[in-house]
Amino acid sequence: MGIVERREREREKVRRQILDAARELFARRGYESVTMRAVAEAIEYSPPTIYNHFEDKEDLVQALCREDFTRLFSALNAGPHARDPVERIRRMGRAYARFALDFPNHYRFMFMTAMVPDHKPNPDEPGWRSFELLLEACREAVARGRLVGDAPEAIAQVLWASLHGASALLVTYGPEQFPCVPADPQLIEKTCENALRGFLAR
Amino acid sequence: MGIVERREREREKVRRQILDAARELFARRGYESVTMRAVAEAIEYSPPTIYNHFEDKEDLVQALCREDFTRLFSALNAGPHARDPVERIRRMGRAYARFALDFPNHYRFMFMTAMVPDHKPNPDEPGWRSFELLLEACREAVARGRLVGDAPEAIAQVLWASLHGASALLVTYGPEQFPCVPADPQLIEKTCENALRGFLAR
DNA sequence: GTCGTATACTTAACGTTGTTCACTTCAAGA
DNA sequence: TCTTGAAGTGAACAACGTTAAGTATACGAC
Numbered sequence: 022m023g024i025v026e027r028r029e030r031e032r033e034k035v036r037r038q039i040l041d042a043a044r045e046l047f048a049r050r051g052y053e054s055v056t057m058r059a060v061a062e063a064i065e066y067s068p069p070t071i072y073n074h075f076e077d078k079e080d081l082v083q084a085l086c087r088e089d090f091t092r093l094f095s096a097l098n099a100g101p102h103a104r105d106p107v108e109r110i111r112r113m114g115r116a117y118a119r120f121a122l123d124f125p126n127h128y129r130f131m132f133m134t135a136m137v138p139d140h141k142p143n144p145d146e147p148g149w150r151s152f153e154l155l156l157e158a159c160r161e162a163v164a165r166g167r168l169v170g171d172a173p174e175a176i177a178q179v180l181w182a183s184l185h186g187a188s189a190l191l192v193t194y195g196p197e198q199f200p201c202v203p204a205d206p207q208l209i210e211k212t213c214e215n216a217l218r219g220f221l222a223r
Numbered sequence: 224m225g226i227v228e229r230r231e232r233e234r235e236k237v238r239r240q241i242l243d244a245a246r247e248l249f250a251r252r253g254y255e256s257v258t259m260r261a262v263a264e265a266i267e268y269s270p271p272t273i274y275n276h277f278e279d280k281e282d283l284v285q286a287l288c289r290e291d292f293t294r295l296f297s298a299l300n301a302g303p304h305a306r307d308p309v310e311r312i313r314r315m316g317r318a319y320a321r322f323a324l325d326f327p328n329h330y331r332f333m334f335m336t337a338m339v340p341d342h343k344p345n346p347d348e349p350g351w352r353s354f355e356l357l358l359e360a361c362r363e364a365v366a367r368g369r370l371v372g373d374a375p376e377a378i379a380q381v382l383w384a385s386l387h388g389a390s391a392l393l394v395t396y397g398p399e400q401f402p403c404v405p406a407d408p409q410l411i412e413k414t415c416e417n418a419l420r421g422f423l424a425r
Numbered sequence: 426g427t428c429g430t431a432t433a434c435t436t437a438a439c440g441t442t443g444t445t446c447a448c449t450t451c452a453a454g455a
Numbered sequence: 456t457c458t459t460g461a462a463g464t465g466a467a468c469a470a471c472g473t474t475a476a477g478t479a480t481a482c483g484a485c
Contacts, residue, residue, distance in 0.1 A: 028461085035462095053338075057443060067464050069445080078443065133335050133395055135253070142402045149402035153426070156403060174404045175413060178388075182414045186388020187381075193335055200344045200351035201358060202376045211377060212384045219417035230432085230482095237433090259472060269435050271474080280472065428485080435478080442471070449464075455457085 024091055036074045038064040044085055051126045052082060052134075086131050088172050090147035093120045097154055106162035107217065113155060114184050114213040121188035132185060155181060168220040183216035184209070238276045240266040246326075247285055253328045254284060284332060291329050292349035295322045299356050308364035309419065313358060316386050316415040323390035330394055334387060357383060370422040378422050384410070385418035 042063035046055045057078060061068040096116045103109040111158040121128040131148065142149055159173040159180070168176055187209045196204040205211060244265035259280060263270040277283040282286045298318045303336040305311040323330040333350060344351055361375040361382070370378055389411045407413060 028452095032462090056441085058441090068443090069465090070463060072444075073462065129337075133391065135331075136400065137394060140400060142400055144403075146402065152403040170417075171413065175407045175409075176284075178401070178404070178407050178410055179414045179417050182389040182392050182410060183385040183418060184388065185392060186386065187384040189335065189391050190384050190387060193337060198338065198342060198344055199380070200348065200355040201346075202380070205377045205380050207377075207379055208384060211373065212381045215372075215381050215421035216385060216417060218421040234433090258470080260470085269470085271436090272434060275433070275471075426485100429483095431480105431482080433478105433480085435476105437474105437476085439474075440472095445468075446466090447464100448466100450462085450471095452459105452461090454459085 032074075035064070035066070035070070039071055039074055039081070040085055040088065043081055047082060047085060047126055048124060052130060053194050055082065082130060086146060089124060089127050089129060090151075093117070093153050094147050094154070096120065097151055105167070106158045106165065107167050107221070108156065109158045110162065110180065110217065111213065113158065114180075115210075117151075117214070118183060118188050118209045121192055125192040127129070128188065133189055133192070152177065152181065166222055168217075169222045170220050179220075180213075180216050184213050187212035225238055234276075237266075238274070239270070241273055241283070242287055242290065245283055246291070249284060249287060249328055249332075250326060254332060257284065262360070273289050288329050288333050289349060291326060292333060292353075295319070296349050296353050296356070298322065299353055306368065307369070308360045309369050309423070311360045312357065312364070312382065312419065313415065315360065316382075317412075320355075320390050320411045320415070324364060325392055327394040330390065335391055335394070354383065368424055370419075371424045373424050381422075382415075386415050389414035 039060060043055055043060050046059055046063070055078070057068045057071055060081075061071060071081065075084065093116070096119075097113050100112060100116075103112060121132075144150070156173060156177045157166065159177040162168040163173045163176065170176070171179075181205065190199070191208065194204070196206070241262060245262050247258055248265070257280070259270045259273055262283075267362060273283065277286065295318070298321075299315050302314060302318075305314060306347060323334075346352070358375060358379045361370065361379040364370040365375045365378065372378070373381075392401070393406065393410065396406070398408070
């Protein structure tokens with residue numbers, strides 16, 4: 022009865038090829054440059070074959086991003102587990118920003134692109150799970166009196182928003198194209214630190 | 224010799240019609256929905272006519288955004304001129320965020336979309352001029368000892384990044400689709416205030 | 426008034442995109 | 456041996472941005 026398993030494996034293998042080819046195109050040149058035909062050509066299949074594995078182009082890129090974001094969340098979790106929750110937030114912030122700068126097209130698609138209007142967030146999504154990590158650290162920091170001034174949920178959102186802002190500006194403009202004055206080379210670090218400082222108990 | 228002037232007026236009138244039709248489409252349904260054909264149909268001309276007034280679609284939308292951003296910068300400048308530079312920053316922040324939420328598609332295009340790689344920022348661009356407003360207020364605040372901890376240029380960038388982050392998250396997800404916990408209804412206000420607090424002299 | 430000329434505009438088309446349909450092929454189960 | 460179901464393909468469709476070629480018209484010069 023290994024037949025259906027073998028078929029399943031073969032199917033999975035093609036799916037993998039599609040994802041890998043699409044990732045290459047997507048990471049290098051962004052959403053618009055991932056054409057179904059280009060992906061098909063890269064794996065030496067005809068374009069309609071992709072539709073046997075993915076509903077449409079958006080579904081394909083979503084799957085792609087979900088994979089890579091899963092890596093991010095491992096990165097957020099990895100490293101020595103700092104005892105101090107504030108230090109933990111700092112390290113997560115650095116890993117988060119590093120991901121944004123290393124995979125700007127993924128970041129753009131996941132955090133800077135409108136979803137379908139009726140899309141409800143889902144606890145299995147990496148976005149949800151990563152925010153939970155931050156939220157947990159904030160809860161602990163508030164419980165220990167290290168962060169003050171608001172509820173952990175609000176603090177976590179403000180911290181995320183601030184760091185997202187710095188990351189998104191760099192993803193959008195690059196360090197070279199800021200208006201008026203060039204981007205501060207430590208913009209991310211400073212934004213993260215300043216947002217924390219606003220909540221830090223003294 | 225009013226003939227060339229009249230011709231010029233007629234030409235300008237068509238240009239206006241194009242911009243207004245495109246604005247309607249763009250504001251309501253975003254960049255992708257602004258098709259040259261749809262704009263042409265709205266003004267009852269044939270599609271190629273648009274190319275007599277704009278180089279291509281991107282040029283059209285750029286012109287559109289420049290117009291509306293000019294309004295933003297008036298808004299940033301308007302209102303009673305607060306004596307206290309920190310209060311001025313607060314008010315600019317509110318006007319900025321209001322613009323982002325009122326015109327999310329404009330905001331997305333100007334601040335969340337990659338420009339052509341070789342594009343150099345331009346002092347006449349509204350983005351540049353608005354940042355100058357913020358920078359000026361920061362310089363004054365630092366000079367008066369109201370904000371401390373870094374150079375005015377760095378402070379201005381961190382403040383902008385933080386506020387942009389909150390605005391961009393709301394533009395992307397809307398208040399309903401945040402992961403894990405719903406968006407704090409005061410996210411913008413809190414992010415802005417927290418970023419300021421981090422630099423405030425005590 | 427008549428003749429070139431420049432300008433605004435349109436029709437038709439090109440090349441590309443995402444996606445669908447009808448068809449073939451071929452292995453698995455009855 | 457026949458049937459069935461899935462995988463894969465070629466051709467096509469509609470929509471897109473954009474361009475080329477041609478037409479009409481209003482202008483300036485004779």
